[in-house]
Amino acid sequence: MTLTIDFSKVLGVQKWTLSATFDQPITAIMGPSGAGKTTLFKCICGLLPVDNGTIVFNGVNWENVPTEQRRIGYLPQDLALFPNLTVAGNLGFGLSVSHVDRLTISQKVTEIANYLNIEHLLNRQISALSGGEKQRVAMGRALIVNPALLLFDEPFNGLDEATRQACLELVNKIVADKNIQLLLITHHQQEADALTKTVYIVENGMLKLS
Numbered sequence: 369m370t371l372t373i374d375f376s377k378v379l380g381v382q383k384w385t386l387s388a389t390f391d392q393p394i395t396a397i398m399g400p401s402g403a404g405k406t407t408l409f410k411c412i413c414g415l416l417p418v419d420n421g422t423i424v425f426n427g428v429n430w431e432n433v434p435t436e437q438r439r440i441g442y443l444p445q446d447l448a449l450f451p452n453l454t455v456a457g458n459l460g461f462g463l464s465v466s467h468v469d470r471l472t473i474s475q476k477v478t479e480i481a482n483y484l485n486i487e488h489l490l491n492r493q494i495s496a497l498s499g500g501e502k503q504r505v506a507m508g509r510a511l512i513v514n515p516a517l518l519l520f521d522e523p524f525n526g527l528d529e530a531t532r533q534a535c536l537e538l539v540n541k542i543v544a545d546k547n548i549q550l551l552l553i554t555h556h557q558q559e560a561d562a563l564t565k566t567v568y569i570v571e572n573g574m575l576k577l578s
């Protein structure tokens with residue numbers, strides 16, 4: 369799987385000129401706060417339009433491909449779980465908005481919950497979950513739509529060391545089992561090192577291989 373980006377983006381007074389070819393199963397993206405890492409992800413998703421240039425995934429130019437057809441599982445920095453839905457409702461959300469029938473949604477929710485060991489949480493409210501459990505639900509919600517590309521924005525923030533280790537192992541398993549490409553934003557070098565040798569830095573509006 370190969371994601372090639374070559375675009376510029378202006379937001380306010382900032383300009384990014386971002387070029388790279390991501391072809392490893394896992395790539396870490398690092399860089400100082402405010403450098404533009406989340407902006408990069410939003411552009412790849414199509415949530416922010418690029419000003420000039422291209423984003424090409426496996427040979428397909430995404431210029432006219434809407435977000436929902438890009439097969440991306442996006443895990444935003446704040447997880448953005450829906451507090452008024454149960455765990456099952458959160459997991460199934462991406463399928464329900466795509467008008468998948470209820471039986472299929474229920475089967476897929478059970479399948480992904482078993483895979484992530486959260487089946488005992490399916491009827492819980494989001495407010496009644498621990499940080500690590502929320503993390504797993506957010507990963508499940510990203511995975512259930514059968515993505516080809518995962519974008520995880522600082523997914524392990526605020527977790528204790530043991531839970532962080534468990535999540536790192538889970539991420540490695542997901543990428544290997546499901547043959548998905550993952551880009552992961554992190555501020556922690558050891559997190560990047562645990563997952564990949566390929567680390568890019570966003571700095572001064574550019575993307576550089578570290």
Ligand SMILES: Nc1ncnc2c1ncn2[C@@H]1O[C@H](COP(=O)(O)OP(=O)(O)OP(=O)(O)O)[C@@H](O)[C@H]1O
Pocket residue numbers: 379380382399400401402403404405406407408
């Ligand atoms: N909609 C917007 N309009 C104007 N400026 C924006 C907008 N969104 C983000 N920015 C600015 O763009 C810069 C990059 O933001 P971004 O969220 O991509 O940084 P980041 O590298 O992900 O930071 P962090 O590590 O703190 O999460 C910041 O200075 C931010 O204030």
